[in-house]
Amino acid sequence: MAEEKKKKSNIDIPPKSPWRRIMPMVIVFALVAVVLPEWVSHYWVNSISSVVCLTMTAATVALLYGQLGMVSLAQFALAGVGGWVCLRFLHGFDIPFEIGVLLGGLIAGVFGLLLGLPALRMRGLYLALLTLLVAAAFQVIVNVISFPDGGPGFTGKVETGARVLIGRPWLAQSDAAYFRYLMVWLILVMGFLEWQRASKSGRAWALIRKSEAAATAAGVSVVGYKARAFFMGGVAAGLAGGLLAGLNGQLEYSGFHVSQSILLFALVVVGGAYNWLGAVAAGLLIRALPALLNGHGVDGNLANVFFGFATLVSLIQGRKGIVGQLADFFKxxxxxxxxxxxxxxxxxxxxxxxxxxxxxxxxxxxxxxxxxxxxxxxxxxxxxxxxxxxxxxxxxxxxxxxxxxxxxxxxxxxxxxxxxxxxxxxxxxxxxxxxxxxxxxxxxxxxxxxxxxxxxxxxxxxxxxxxxxxxxxxxxxxxxxxxxxxxxxxxxxxxx
Amino acid sequence: MIEIKNITVQFGGVKPLDNLTVTLDQPIVGLIGPNGAGKTTLLNVFSGFVTPTSGEVAINGKSITQRERRFDLNLTPMTQFRASLFTRMKPHKRVSLGLRRTFQTDQIADDLTLLENVQAVADHGFAKKSPAMQEDVKRAIDYVGLTRRLHRKGSDLSTEERHLAEIAKALIGKPSLVMLDEPGAGMSEAESEHLAQVIRGIPDYCGAQVFLIDHDVDLIVACCSQTMVLDFGKLLAVGPTRKVLELPEVRKAYLGDFGELERAA
Structure with missing residues (x-):
């Protein structure tokens, strides 16, 4: 009897299935989607909506950094690609909003894959430099051809008069409704990424992260799984860009400055790259904190000082980020x-x-x-x-x-x-x-x-x-x- | 059965393996040799991380080395290209040949549970997800005696448990050759005994041949019926373990020349 009891206490509770792992996230997001627009002011609904898009982009940075240790500074530029494509298609053709967003995501995914090709041979600082240059190139290109500025037609430019804005999807016309619409996208995208992390791909990524030689010896195609991560990251970032375009009906090219890409990566490190909440923290920091400062009549750029400080602190404190430390505490x-x-x-x-x-x-x-x-x-x-x-x-x-x-x-x-x-x-x-x-x-x-x-x-x-x-x-x-x-x-x- | 024919590996002026020819037919084969003898290089040739400069390795009669890429003017470029595609087997595809290996430093991912770590290997060893796969994973973990640690994270496992988990990873699917690179490093005597028991049972467990590299001569003696000794890339001796270990040149390679020491003194 005693022996049996001892044996029983040694066996831990079975691991959660992928679905049970993503359930807390889905529940939290669903609750936020239902409740939050009722509580906060109009100004904050809009701010939080852009937080949602940024969270989605941050999740892709976290995917590449947390799962494979690869630093991609071009995820923001990929969001820009997605937004650009989405805007162009919506201006040029009479298609539903969702199709535009999906097209943007798909094309950004292809760009992400192209970006990932050199990544199969590079790592660390060199990969970061390469992706940084790609982001810079994107900035230059949109500067020259001018970001979709709302003229009519597929290549349309505004010669005179005001910009034409794209319409929001028919079931999400109001700000609160659009916020909920975004949350549905967020649940789908981040749910998918979490699902991948918890299943076969996640295990293969973990082996690659540990050692590429060991992963190869275990039968994992290192090239294939790295490329898969880059493609997924590109698609998710592109979707985020398209949704961001839908929020205001337009995009500013200044919104996709290289410095934003670097900031996003730094904040993913601060928030924590190994947990879905880390991406949420990064999204909140990059958009909600400046909005908070602005709301108090303080210059929102002051937040950058805090970000620098926070990055230093989180690097000193073992790279788990805010969320990782909180999780350790509750453990x-x-x-x-x-x-x-x-x-x-x-x-x-x-x-x-x-x-x-x-x-x-x-x-x-x-x-x-x-x-x-x-x-x-x-x-x-x-x-x-x-x-x-x-x-x-x-x-x-x-x-x-x-x-x-x-x-x-x-x-x-x-x-x-x-x-x-x-x-x-x-x-x-x-x-x-x-x-x-x-x-x-x-x-x-x-x-x-x-x-x-x-x-x-x-x-x-x-x-x-x-x-x-x-x-x-x-x-x-x-x-x-x-x-x-x-x-x-x-x-x-x-x-x- | 491992057949090694005239294998030479050359990195610039260094020859980790120098014209090595040997046939290993016992179920558990040991490989010993001092540091830098070329033990791990030989394993890397098997798993495809190192392309031999010349020579061939066949496992159970099937060649696994990359064919030399040389120009043959009688063939069209396209034929050559096709031939190179088919003869160069990518390292990660070698798993399907039944080649499994462990590494000197254990490769257990810290943030996956033990089950997930082993599952990660099974993911790629089976055609698709099946109950047989789950069964195989559980069976392998049970075989090395780690069922009680099934859901522990990699970071919570001890050194011994990590080495055993590595072995469990190598037993997934239908292995034909299990190569263990210093599985006994950093283990106590009692742990080593359990390890020896596990290694001895592998041929019965899955019918695979075991190729064991270790510095721990006791472990080699306890497990292997056949042992080969390498020294500076050359084959020093091969044969039944005890006989090989008693050879004077093997002792000299391992322990140094006592006569020389005495003369110096």
Whole structure:
């Protein structure tokens, strides 16, 4: 009996099928598609729509970089090719929007394949240089022949008068509807890419990434699978370009500047190239952050300073990106805490959502979302602050740690003397408290149009409520916690 | 059965293999030799990563070396081109001949589970996805004794487990020749014993011939009935393992010349 039990505990839970792996992504995207347009202002619906297109492009960069270690700086140019082809066909012929987008994707895919041909022999810096030059060439070409500027006919140019815009698809005329339409495309494209990662192609890519010789010895056609990745990347980027063209009815050639390609790659590294959320993070950073700054009346280009800094930090921190680090953090949390946390987080967020809606300060969703973000960053930010210190060098980071430890200890002793519960992380918690409050309140001030003071109250309120409920509910949830711990004794990482 | 005829490999002035001719017919064959003897080069010739300058290798009577590309004025260019297409077998196609190999450094992808790692080989060894393929993968993993680690990520496996997983990868499909390049590197004695047991069972498991390279002479003795010794690209000895290891020239190549040392002292 005992032996049997031991044997059983050694066998892990079977791996998820490809479908089960992409399901979380599909559910999250579907929820966002349904809910988000109801919560945010008109300005933000448009911004988030372009985030969706950028996410799709970022996913192709992540595919090539994360799966094969190949740096392609031309993905943005390929999106440009897709957008260009889509616009030309829609102007020139009377075809449905989708056909134009698909044609753009297909032709961009062919270009991606051509681009990939040298990639079969090159790697690293040389491949990056080559793709960079291709992106630059694209920029020059569209500059000379002028980007589709909305004249009539297939080759049409505007001689006089205003540009002609292409129409949106008939079922997605409004901004909110077009956003949902984009989300459907995003689910299809990223779902397909994730599916590939989780099945035969993904396994072959993993072998190639490990070593091309070993992949060859295992019967993998290295050339074929590299070319396949480049083709898929090209198609997805082209689709993104066509959809971006549909968003505004036109495209500006300045939107496909080489620097954008480089920025996109850097942000994929910052966001994390090994996870679908990394592409989403990259899309948000490249479009939503400048939009946020602009919304506050700050020049959006200021975001580039942050991007440079973030890239440095994520290179120091082992190239997993923001998402990779968050995922690592959750790996070592026990199942019971996750269940418990989810329930408490959602209860608190729901409570704040109701209160703010009743006070008419913002929508239910806005307050709900803000509270959730506050609770999430409650655990993530101290690490980030310490990480930033690491930027000045290890000795300074160590010294700061020492000072912090000394002060915390004294503070804890003082508290014990007064008769309070000593807490050795008081300083970090305090810093976190301030930073979180001001930062998140500032963001929601822009996005959900909550007054700053109310935003601050919301963040701090959610965080203090979490602490209070933890203390008060501890005896009540203990049996539940023990029961779950008994069933899932290991951290989350053991149950993938 | 491996037949090697006059194989020479030349990289500029270096000859890792020099006119090597040998026939290996035992189910488990060992290959030893000091560093730089040409062991791995020979394996690379088998798997097609290295084109021999001259000579031929046949496995079970089927030639696997690339034909020399020389001009024959009697043939039209098109015929020559066609001939070169068919005789040059690409390395990744050699899997279909039943050639399997492992590498000195294990090639387990860190972010795939053990099952997925082995599955990745099966993906290309079978015509299409079938229950037999899944069965074969599970059977191979079970054979090397790693069923309990089926869903562990590659990064969570120990050195021993990674080496065994490499062997499992080499047993997928219908192998006719399994080449193991130092599978025992970095293993403890007990682990080595299990490894020897696994290697000894391979001919019975799938009917393949095993070609084992290792520096661990104990492992070679425990597994191989026939052993060949290479030294600077030349065949030093071949024959039954114990007899070969007792030959004075083999000892000299491996351990150095004691007489010379004594004279120096």
């Amino acid at each position: 070592f949390v026990r199942m019971s805490r996750i269940v418990e946390g989810t329930i408490i987080w959602f209860a608190i967020a729901g409570l704040f959502g109701l209160v703010y809606m009743y006070l008419d300060k913002t929508s239910f969703g806005g307050a709900f979302f803000t509270a959730l973000v506050a609770l999430l960053f409650r655990v993530a930010i101290p690490g980030v602050a310490w990480l930033l210190l690491g930027f000045f060098g290890k000795p300074i980071q160590d010294r700061a740690e020492d000072v912090e430890a000394y002060l915390s200890l004294r503070l804890a002793q003082l508290m014990a003397k007064i008769g309070l519960i000593p807490d050795h992380r008081l300083i970090k918690r305090g810093l976190n408290w301030w930073f979180n409050g001001f930062f998140i309140a500032w963001v929601v001030w822009g996005v959900f149009e909550v007054e700053f003071a109310y935003g601050l109250a919301l963040v701090w309120g959610a965080m203090s409520l979490k602490i209070i409920s933890e203390k008060l509910l501890y005896p009540a949830v203990l049996p539940l916690r023990n029961a779950i711990d008994k069933k899932f004794p290991k951290p989350l990482a053991a149950y993938r």
